[in-house]
Amino acid sequence: xxxxxxxxxxxxxxxxxxxxxxxxxxxxxxxxxxxxxxxxxxxxxxxxxxxxxxxxxxxxxxxxxxxxxxxxxxxxxxxxxxxxxxxxxxxxxxxxxxxxxxxxxxxxxxxxxxxxxxxxxxxxxxxxxxxxxxxxxxxxxxxxxxxxxxxxxxxxxxxxxxxxxxxxxxxxxxxxxxxxxxxxxxxxxxxxxxxxxxxxxxxxxxxxxxxxxxxxxxxxxxxxxxxxxxxxxxxxxxxxxxxxxxxxxxxxxxxxxxxxxxxxxxxxxxxxxxxxxxxxxxxxxxxxxxxxxxxxxxxxxxxxxxxxxxxxxxxxxxxxxxxxxxxxxxxxxxxxxxxxxxxxxxxxxxxxxxxxxxxxxxxxxxxxxxxxxxxxxxxxxxxxxxxxxxxxxxxxxxxxxxxxx
Ligand SMILES: C[S@@+](CC[C@H](N)C(=O)[O-])C[C@H]1O[C@@H](n2cnc3c(N)ncnc32)[C@H](O)[C@@H]1O
Numbered sequence: 001x002x003x004x005x006x007x008x009x010x011x012x013x014x015x016x017x018x019x020x021x022x023x024x025x026x027x028x029x030x031x032x033x034x035x036x037x038x039x040x041x042x043x044x045x046x047x048x049x050x051x052x053x054x055x056x057x058x059x060x061x062x063x064x065x066x067x068x069x070x071x072x073x074x075x076x077x078x079x080x081x082x083x084x085x086x087x088x089x090x091x092x093x094x095x096x097x098x099x100x101x102x103x104x105x106x107x108x109x110x111x112x113x114x115x116x117x118x119x120x121x122x123x124x125x126x127x128x129x130x131x132x133x134x135x136x137x138x139x140x141x142x143x144x145x146x147x148x149x150x151x152x153x154x155x156x157x158x159x160x161x162x163x164x165x166x167x168x169x170x171x172x173x174x175x176x177x178x179x180x181x182x183x184x185x186x187x188x189x190x191x192x193x194x195x196x197x198x199x200x201x202x203x204x205x206x207x208x209x210x211x212x213x214x215x216x217x218x219x220x221x222x223x224x225x226x227x228x229x230x231x232x233x234x235x236x237x238x239x240x241x242x243x244x245x246x247x248x249x250x251x252x253x254x255x256x257x258x259x260x261x262x263x264x265x266x267x268x269x270x271x272x273x274x275x276x277x278x279x280x281x282x283x284x285x286x287x288x289x290x291x292x293x294x295x296x297x298x299x300x301x302x303x304x305x306x307x308x309x310x311x312x313x314x315x316x317x318x319x320x321x322x323x324x325x326x327x328x329x330x331x332x333x334x335x336x337x338x339x340x341x342x343x344x345x346x347x348x349x350x351x352x353x354x355x356x357x358x359x360x361x362x363x364x365x366x367x368x369x370x371x372x373x374x375x376x377x378x379x380x381x382x383x384x385x386x387x388x389x390x391x392x393x394x395x396x397x398x399x400x401x402x403x404x405x
Contacts, residue, residue, distance in 0.1 A: 026298040029290075032306050036343040038284065042387045042394075046287045049387050050075070050085035052108045053092060056169060057082065057141055059102040066097045079371045080115065083108050101169040106134040107286075109385035109395035112374070113278065113338040114138045116366045116383075116399050121146040123273040124189030128182040128325045131158030133165040135278055140171035148190040148251055149175040150272070152182050152241070163245040173247040180241035182277075183320040185328070187241060187261065189272050190251025209252045209260070212245065271330035279318045281339035281346050282311065285394020287387060289340070318350045326354075326361055326402065334364070335400045340393060342386060347396035348378040360403045 025043060033040045053074070055063070060082075067074050072090050077083035085108070092098045092105055114135050119125060119142040130136040130151035140149050153159040156179045166172035178185065240261060246252035252260060282305045283289040293301040304310070322337050329335050337354075339346050355361055363381040366372075373390045374383045377398070385395040 025290075026301065028302055028306055029298070033284070036284075036345065038342050039388075043287055043290060045387050046291055047088055049088060049287065049391055049393075051088045051090060051092075052077065052106060052111070052392070053084050053086060054082050054104045054106045054111060054138065055084060056102050056104070062097075062102060066095075066103060069095050069097055077108050079373065080108050080111050083111050104134060104137060104169070106138065107393040107395075109374075109390060109392040110135055110278075110338075110340075111138060112368075112372055112383075112385065113336055113395060113397050114142070114276070115368055116336050116397055117274045117276060117334055119143060119274055123147045125149045125274040125276070126189070126272040126325070126328055127151045127276045127278070128185065128321060129153060129278050129280060130177075130276075131155055131162050133162035135276060136162055136175075137165055137169055137171055139276070140166065140169075140175055143174060145174070145249075147174060147273075150187070150189065151175065151177045152180050152185050153177075154179070154181050156242075156244070159244060166245070166247075172245065173249045176246040176250045176252055177244050178241040179244055183317065183324050185241060185324065188270055188328075207257050209246065209255050209257065211248060211253055271328045271333065273330060273333045275325045275329045275333065275335040277321050277325040277335065277337045279321045279337065279339050279346075280314065281318065281341040282314065282343065283340050285340045285342040285386065285396075287393060315345060315350065318346055319353055322350060322354050323358070326358060326400065329400075329402045331402050331404045333402055335402070337398045337400070339396050341396070342384070342394045344378060347384075347398070348382065351379055351382060351398045360405055361400050362403055364399045364401050366397065366399050 025040060030040055055066070055074075059066075063074055070086060070090055070092065072086050074084035074086060077085055083106075086092075092103060095103075097103045098105075117125075117139075119139060121144055123143065124147055125139050125143065127136050127139060127149065131153035133151070136149070136151045143149055151159070151162055153162070159177055159179050163172075163177055166175055166177075176190070178187070243252070243260070284305070290301070318339070322335075325335055325337075337351065341347065351363070355363070363379065365381045366383060369383055372383070372385075373392075374385045375389055376382065377384045377396060379398075381399070383397040385392050385397075387394060
């Protein structure tokens with residue numbers, strides 16, 4: 001169970017003796033760590049854990065230029081293709097390589113979660129909690145010029161950041177993005193939509209999706225603005241998915257609007273080939289995220305991470321996201337559940353509950369993990385990256401397949 005504390009008291013220093021570092025953390029967070037059996041000294045490692053970048057496929061020949069620009073060596077991550085470690089203090093946002101879309105900032109453990117999905121060209125992939133979009137971009141890169149990628153997130157502004165990323169890295173052609181509640185999202189992959197009888201109406205039919213343009217019609221803008229004014233997530237949950245972006249080859253262009261929004265009850269045979277459920281969590285495994293509260297104020301951490309009501313409903317949300325992601329997976333398909341929390345409650349316990357209720361779900365070994373610097377999770381076949389063993393951010397990974405009934 002999570003700890004439930006009152007207001008923030010004094011901060012207390014945590015030490016990492018191996019590295020001779022220390023960091024002040026509020027007592028309530030230390031209590032949360034203690035209650036969850038987590039080692040506080042990892043937060044003192046922030047300066048010693050490298051920062052990771054991913055080089056966009058096709059830009060590998062420009063490594064020397066990128067090194068010169070960032071003024072540091074790019075150290076190849078031997079266990080994960082396309083990833084490089086750079087010193088933690090290097091900022092990439094101001095570099096041309098970043099602005100021109102040649103490099104992405106992405107932790108190697110996050111890359112491992114995507115890699116565990118084993119995406120093949122032509123797959124139809126669903127990323128159920130996709131914003132702000134680092135994993136979504138990697139998925140799009142892996143798909144290349146085939147298949148389809150559907151990104152879903154409940155937070156409109158964060159999903160708009162995904163759209164910007166896809167456009168910046170020229171990755172949006174096969175992608176569509178929906179503001180929606182991942183616990184009830186029910187739209188099939190594009191191939192299923194395309195298998196439905198094509199619309200026979202004319203080219204200028206307002207009921208048929210035209211090529212994407214950033215300039216929407218007055219009616220569409222008004223609808224989006226109205227939806228954007230909905231501040232209460234409960235209201236978003238009850239509204240239908242809102243399509244905020246689609247690429248030229250996403251299968252959306254030329255489709256009847258009512259066909260796209262036709263939800264299905266039983267997608268086991270026409271569902272997605274790959275589903276990523278990178279669930280909302282307390283982010284306690286992300287040292288960088290926790291460090292941000294030094295600026296945002298530790299009271300914000302208490303409100304966003306330690307609040308009892310929020311943490312209890314988070315466990316429910318994680319189970320619901322995993323359950324719905326699995327519902328949308330085709331038989332024989334692969335689902336990866338990941339969180340950047342190190343607590344057992346948000347990881348192994350969620351997986352156990354899910355398995356007890358879903359007899360068609362089977363945990364699978366992640367073959368690539370044989371060379372990954374991670375350790376086994378508390379359930380066989382699950383994996384844990386953590387700062388001490390992996391020199392990465394903390395991340396839990398569980399990979400499932402869907403058995404035939
Ligand atoms: C850990 S972040 C995902 C990070 C993302 N996969 C990436 O690599 O950039 C979790 C996301 O889940 C979203 N989220 C929270 N509740 C949700 C829900 N009910 N349905 C869909 N997304 C949700 C949050 O808005 C947040 O963007």
